[in-house]
Amino acid sequence: MTNISRAKAYLLILLSLVPALAIPLLIRHLPVETRTHNIAFKAEKYGYSPSKIVVNKGDKIILKPTSLDVTHGFLLDGYSLEFVIKQQGINYLKYLWEDDDGKLNADWDKVSEIEFVADKSGKFTYRCTQICGNLHPFMTGELIVRPNSPYHFAISLSVWIVLSGLLLFQANPGERSAVFSRINLFEVLPGLKWLVNRRSFQFLVLLPGVVIFYLFILSSLWGSPVGNRNIAIIIVWILWWFALKAIFVPLGGRLWCMMCPLPAPAEWLSRRSLTAVHYIKKPFKGLHHRFSGLQRDWPKMMQNMWLQNFIFLAMISFGIILITRPVATAGMFLLILVTTLVLSLVYRNRIFCLYLCPVGGFLGNYSMASMTEIRAIDPEVCRKHKDKCCYTGGSGGWACPWKQYIGKMSRNNYCGFCMECLKSCPKDNIAIFLRPFGSDRVLKGYDEMFNVIIMLVVxxxxxxxxxxxxxxxxxxxxxxxxxxxxxYLIYLAAIWGSALVVVPGLFTLTARGANRLAGKPASDRDMTLRLAYMLIPVGIFAWIAFSLPSVLINYNYIFSVLSDPLGLGWDIFGTADYPFNPFHPEWIPMIQGIVLLTGLYFGLSRGFLALKTIIPNSVARGKAMLLPSLFVLGMVNILLKLYMG
Ligand code: SF4
Ligand code: SF4
Structure with a gap:
């Protein structure tokens, strides 16, 4: 392979777009035969049989539903088809009629079979509408009406993106993929610097979260045991989880860590203060503060992400139980709270956040891609400043609770956005910067690589x-x-085995192959860690795509629990019975596809830039990208198949 000009690369990319769009279009217009499908349709906690119905556009479908246990529902996305399924083949089909005033009314017809024509092509989910048990929100099935053009377009475009990337890599786009470099937010947002430099700033941001968090614990313990009737489950696992993945991480990195209520009481206890700084002139164990407790340092051999990785895997092993049982969520919160308190009596700094928090692990790695950073304005000023108050503590701010020396900090991973260094720096040498997505690109150890792989597998x-x-x-x-x-054990083995053996093994082999193809310009370790960076943008966008349906489908529960937070029959804002009415659910597969393709683009482009310092030659770098590009293409296509196929 030799370098090609950028103009030639762009021309080839444009030309290759033609077959990328033409092939799905061609498939769409292939003639298909229509027929009638008679389907004995069974509903049983928490799935349907058949779980997937595949038909051609124009086919007639006759369902003969029955429930094998409790009453279930059936609502088909994109089609106005809804019915209730009871035992012994008794069903109630919803129909709408207009009264004399032109108002639409809903009624139910008792039927034994339901007939409709699959007149829209694509993938449509059918979902239960009757709260049938703990996993009710996840009781779904799929209707695939061929030709499934959105899916075909997504596959085709994913291949086109990879081909375009490989062409552009040969044309050496370098850093030009970034539209801007870095913007000091203190210079463009007047008042921001004043605000974050207030001693009370973090406390005031934290306070509402702490109050809400303790109310959530109470509601988890004493509110409704049904997940989607309990405010803690709905706000934490639907709203917060989505906001964390789609807003906090891509935009603000560990911004959530600044306002997380879980470690706050331990930090206050350790400092014996809510806002004030207790500064001592003569340093104690290197810091200008004395904390309560033994003030030990965390053992060096455990200063990595391995424990976090295993704790995260252990947590997700009970994932579906955690997010559907309020008492399990409360138990997890209380366990974390007690752990942070106990740790604060033995160790100084945010040990739980740094080395144990299962959420903190991926927040750290994913914040490498985020669009905000806190950094020294001029590292040279730091080099010359002997006291390093940001690290050791100053009279204006606490020593960095995350053990970071900002003068040399080049990644977001372990910066908790607490803003203490801004206050402790006497040289006014720290600022918050806006930067392009995917700016920190160096994973430093296999613990971090495993973390990003675990996140993608999960x-x-x-x-x-x-x-x-x-x-x-x-x-x-x-x-x-x-x-x-x-x-259950097989299920766990599949997740743990994929996350710890199969996918890391495949990725390591891919990276080694990439190193060989490029002429071995770096050690296999360096190559593997650099290439693993590609999985961060891909992972972030995969999680956004995963979280989208829970918000767009189940948003009604947010309104319901706000009026009735404990599930006790209250109606504070008059929204307790807010109807289940998914927001354009037929669009969801398409949106998920677009999100995944965006992640693929960022994974490839940022992965290429990550290689720059170890492979200066762009031709060799282009060769090194070949196998990893196919690897991420495979990963993205697994998700495309799940969401759209
Ligand atoms: S206190 Fe300020 S100038 Fe000194 S090392 Fe820290 S960030 Fe740099
Ligand atoms: S580097 Fe600054 S903002 Fe980041 S955790 Fe340390 S003190 Fe807080």
Whole structure:
């Protein structure tokens, strides 16, 4: 391979777009035969049989539904088809009629079979509308009406993006993929510097979260045991999870860590202060503060992400139980709270956040891609400043609770956005910067690489478990209700095995192959870690795509629990019975596809830039990108299949 000109690369990219669009269009216009499908349709906690119905556009579908346990519902996205399924083949079909005033009314017809024509092509989810148990929000099935053009376009465009990337890599786009470099937000947002330099700033940001958090614990323990009737479950696992993945991480990195209520009480206890700084002139153990407790340092051999990785895997092993059982969520919060308090009596700094928090692990790695950073304005000023108050503490601010020396900090991973260094720096040498997405690009150890792989594997595993149509997978994960230990153990083995052995093994082989193809310009370790960076943008966008349906489908529960936070029959704002009315659910697969393709683009482009310092030659770099590009293409296509296929 030799360098090609940028103009030639762009021309080839444009030309290759023609078949990328023409092939799905061609498939769309192939003639298909229509026929009638008679389907014995069974509903049973928490899935349908068949879980997937595949037909051609124009086919007639006759469903003969029955429930094998409790009453279930059926609402088909994109089609105005809704019915209730009871035992012994008794069903109630919803129909709308207009009264004399032109107002639409809903009524139900008792029927034994339901007939409709699949007149729209694509993928449509059918979902339960009757609260049938703990996993009710995940009881879904899929209707695929061929030709599934959105899916075909997504596959085709994913291949086109990879081909375009490989062409552009040969044309050496360098840093030109970034539209701007860095903007000091203190210079463009008047008042921001004043605001974040207030001693009370973090406390005031934290306070509402702390109050709400303790109310959530109470509601988890004493409110409704049904997940989607309990405010803690709805706000934490639908709203917060989505906001974390789609807003906080891409825009603000560890911004959430600044306002996280979980470690706050421990920090206040350790400092014996809510806002004030206790400064001592003579340093104690290198810092100008004395904390309560033993003030030990965390053992060096555990100063990495391995514990976080295992704790995260342990947590998601009970993922479906955690997010559907309020008492399990409360138990997890209380456990974290007690752990942070105990740790603060033995160790100084945010040990839990740095080395144990399961959420903090991926927040750290994913914040490498985020569009904000806190950094020294002029590292040279730091080099010359002997006291390093940002690290050791000053009279205006606490020593960095995350053990970071900002003069040399080049990644967001372990910066908790607490703003203490801004206050402790006497040289006014620290600012908040806006930067292009995907700016920190160096993973430093295999612990971090495993973390990004675990995150991607779990995004896929959760997509299968929670969004997929397979009732047996949900039953396996839902062990406390299904009481089937063997399927649960197989389920765990599949997740742990994929996250710790299969995918890391495949990725390592891919990276080694990339190193060989490029002429071995770096050690296999360096190459593997650099290339692993590609999985961060891909992972962030995969999690956004995964979280989207829970918000767009279940947003009504947010209104309901705001009026009735404990599920006790209150109606504070008159929204307790807010109807279940998914927001354009037929658009969701398409939006997910666009989100995944965006992640693919960022993964490839930022991965290429990550290689720059170890492979200065752009031709060799282009060769090194070949196999990893195929690897991420494969990963993205697994998710495309799950969401759109
Ligand atoms: S206190 Fe300020 S100038 Fe000194 S090392 Fe820290 S950030 Fe740099
Ligand atoms: S580097 Fe500054 S903002 Fe980041 S955690 Fe340390 S003190 Fe807080």
């Amino acid at each position: 995004a896929i595993a959760f997509s299968i478990t929670m969004l997929g149509p397979w009732g047996f997978v949900k039953a396996a994960a839902n062990v406390t209700e299904s009481r089937q230990l063997l399927p």
